[in-house]
Amino acid sequence: MPVAAADRGYLRRANNKIKTIVHKVKYIARPTAQLVCRTLDYDDVLIAQKQLKNHRQWIDSSIESEFAKKFSQWNQSKYAFPFLSGRASLSACIFALGLMPGDEVIVPGFTCIVVPNAFDFAQVKVVYCDIELETYGLDVEEIKKHITPKTKAILLHHLFGLVCRDYMAIIELARRNNLYVIEDCAHSTGAFYKGTRVGNYGDLAFYSSELSKIFNTIQGGVVTTNDSFLAKGLSRFYEHAPYPDFERIENQLHNVIVNYYRFKHPLRNHLGIKYELRYKDKIYDSTTEEEIMGIKPKDYGCKMPAAISLLAINQLSKIDYYNRKRRQAAKRWDAWCVGMGYQKPKVVEHSAPVFLRYPILVDEEKKRDLSWSTKNPKITPGRWFLTNLHPVKRVVPGCPNADKAVRQCINFPTLL
Numbered sequence: 001m002p003v004a005a006a007d008r009g010y011l012r013r014a015n016n017k018i019k020t021i022v023h024k025v026k027y028i029a030r031p032t033a034q035l036v037c038r039t040l041d042y043d044d045v046l047i048a049q050k051q052l053k054n055h056r057q058w059i060d061s062s063i064e065s066e067f068a069k070k071f072s073q074w075n076q077s078k079y080a081f082p083f084l085s086g087r088a089s090l091s092a093c094i095f096a097l098g099l100m101p102g103d104e105v106i107v108p109g110f111t112c113i114v115v116p117n118a119f120d121f122a123q124v125k126v127v128y129c130d131i132e133l134e135t136y137g138l139d140v141e142e143i144k145k146h147i148t149p150k151t152k153a154i155l156l157h158h159l160f161g162l163v164c165r166d167y168m169a170i171i172e173l174a175r176r177n178n179l180y181v182i183e184d185c186a187h188s189t190g191a192f193y194k195g196t197r198v199g200n201y202g203d204l205a206f207y208s209s210e211l212s213k214i215f216n217t218i219q220g221g222v223v224t225t226n227d228s229f230l231a232k233g234l235s236r237f238y239e240h241a242p243y244p245d246f247e248r249i250e251n252q253l254h255n256v257i258v259n260y261y262r263f264k265h266p267l268r269n270h271l272g273i274k275y276e277l278r279y280k281d282k283i284y285d286s287t288t289e290e291e292i293m294g295i296k297p298k299d300y301g302c303k304m305p306a307a308i309s310l311l312a313i314n315q316l317s318k319i320d321y322y323n324r325k326r327r328q329a330a331k332r333w334d335a336w337c338v339g340m341g342y343q344k345p346k347v348v349e350h351s352a353p354v355f356l357r358y359p360i361l362v363d364e365e366k367k368r369d370l371s372w373s374t375k376n377p378k379i380t381p382g383r384w385f386l387t388n389l390h391p392v393k394r395v396v397p398g399c400p401n402a403d404k405a406v407r408q409c410i411n412f413p414t415l416l
Contacts, residue, residue, distance in 0.1 A: 035357070035382050036212045037263040038415035039315060039322050040256065044216075047314055048256035051307040058249050060306035067309040068222075070316055075189075076197050077205075077224035079231040081238045082304035082312065085286075086186045086208030086221035087114040088241070091121065091301055093182050093204045093223055096233030097153060099124045104150040105182075108138050108157055109399030110385060110406070113392045114291060115155065115184065121296045127151070128388075130399040134346035136359060136409070137164030139401070140173055153180040158188035158198050160384075160411060161214070161326065161356035163348045167193060171201050182206070186221075189214040190323045192352040199224055204234075210286045211259060214323065214356055215315040217308050218255045219286050241303040248299055249307050254282040256311065292392055322415060323354045329414040330355040336377060357382060357411035364407045381410040 051057065064082060072080035083089045099105065101123035107116060109128040116126045129146050132139040136159040143154060154174050158164050174181045181202030185191075189207045191198045199205030204227075209220035225231050244252075261275040262268060276283070290297045304312065330353070337344045342360045347353055366372055373380055388396040388406055396402065 035413050037216055037259045038413075039214075039216050039318060040260045040264045041318070042260070044311060044314055045257050045260050047310055048253040051310065052250065052253050055246065057310075058246065058305055058307040059243055063306035063313075064304060064309045067304070067312050067316070070313060071222050072224060074316060074319075075207075075224055076200055078226045078228075079234065080222055080224045081234050082309060083221045083223065083238075083241065084244055084299065084302040084304055084308070085114075085219050086206055086210060086213075087118050087291075088301050088303075089206035089208075089221035089223040090115065090118040090182070090184075092234050092237040092241075093206055094118060094122045094124060095237045096204065096225070096230045097180050097182075098233070099152055102150065103152040104148060105153045105155060106138070106143055106146050106151060107155045108159075108402070109388050109396040110136060110159075110402035111157065111184075111389060112287075112385070113389045113394075114287060115157075116389060117291055117294060117296075120294060121300070124152075125150070128396045128399055128402075130401050131405065132165055133361065133401050133405065135162040135165040135348065136160060136345075136405060137162070137166060138170060140166035140169040143170060143173060147177055147179070151177070151179060153182055155182045155184055156202060157184035157186075158191060160345070160359045161188050161191060161354040161414075162345055162359075163188065163191055163193050163198055163351035163353055165346055165348055167198075167201065167348065167351075174202075180204070186210075186213060187356045188354055190319050191354045193348070194350045200226060203227060204230060209312055209315065211255075212286075214354060215312070215319050217304075217311045217315060218252050218259065220304050220308055220312055238303060241301050242299075243305050244299050244302040248302075249305055251282045251284060252308060254279050255284070258283060287391070326355040326414040327353070329416075330358055333358040333412055333414070340376075355414045357384065358414055359409055359411040361404070361408045362410055367408055367410050370410075377412075379412060379416075381412050383410055385409075 068080045104125045104127050106129050107126050108131050110131050119126050127146050130142040156170050183199045183202040183205035185199045185205050186208035188198050204225045207222045209215050209217040211218050258275040258279040262272040288297050334344050345359050387393045388402050
């Protein structure tokens with residue numbers, strides 16, 4: 001029987017109360033505590049607290065421009081434009097490329113739902129393509145099978161902070177077929193290939209500062225290009241993009257504070273519940289219910305306001321430090337894989353990954369039941385992704401390697 005809207009609201013509120021009561025009884029450190037907000041420090045908390053007292057500075061184009069300039073210089077890119085999310089940055093790419101309804105874009109069959117959503121919102125047809133299982137990137141031989149006269153672009157991703165195995169082969173294939181390449185660097189901000197940061201070989205690239213990514217403003221994104229013509233299109237999109245409303249900015253600043261105490265503070269198992277209860281009405285998920293349902297959220301295309309840009313500038317100053325720590329942790333996971341008989345993820349020659357996470361393939365049962373991990377290595381791994389289009393369960397035909405990754409790929413944290 002359908003549930004009336006009022007009843008749904010009542011049930012949702014009741015469920016939230018139950019969750020709160022459970023938290024009060026016992027705070028349980030979630031597995032995600034090892035995987036999110038690991039670059040938040042007390043200096044970020046101080047910035048958020050200061051901005052909460054200084055509404056006048058929340059929208060200041062000079063600060064936003066400063067972050068864009070700093071990011072482009074650090075990233076070795078000519079142009080950069082900051083947005084409120086990585087998915088909004090992808091929408092800016094779609095606009096700049098002039099993709100039209102009916103055009104086709106080749107996308108990995110192992111990704112997050114926000115990626116195909118961005119194309120769906122623009123009425124661009126998504127053609128899913130299989131991945132390889134060494135770096136979980138697009139397989140260039142599979143791409144060749146999916147190119148049609150309607151194909152206009154390829155979305156190439158660098159998953160888990162690894163550099164895509166077929167990186168240059170895909171770039172070359174695109175050039176031969178007059179196709180654009182959009183690099184999805186949401187997991188790989190700061191990775192190098194032949195001394196150049198990833199994102200600079202394709203036509204456009206987008207990055208994410210969502211709370212589970214390389215740098216963290218709770219939610220945010222950047223799009224870059226080295227092409228002056230495409231930069232004009234990005235600039236037009238950016239100029240017409242609205243700012244988020246002040247309530248959204250305020251909530252995001254509060255989330256910096258609460259998530260620091262939930263996931264990073266040395267006493268997080270004790271202080272986490274205190275801050276969860278204090279800010280429970282302001283905590284939100286980066287992927288909304290609307291996006292999971294394929295509905296475009298109202299603040300989808302917003303630019304990054306100054307209050308968040310200040311956090312992004314601070315986080316940018318720490319990326320290289322934290323990426324060095326990730327690479328050091330990856331070496332320890334390499335040794336663990338050798339000792340346990342697991343296949344290490346492939347590090348492409350001439351590349352320097354950032355290892356947002358350390359992915360391996362395990363037996364299906366081990367991915368379903370992670371209890372074995374409490375014994376060896378005593379760290380609960382992540383299970384990105386449980387579906388082909390995380391977190392939405394949707395059939396993606398013709399992608400057997402992606403299906404295998406869904407069943408078997410787990411990933412270990414590289415910042416603890």
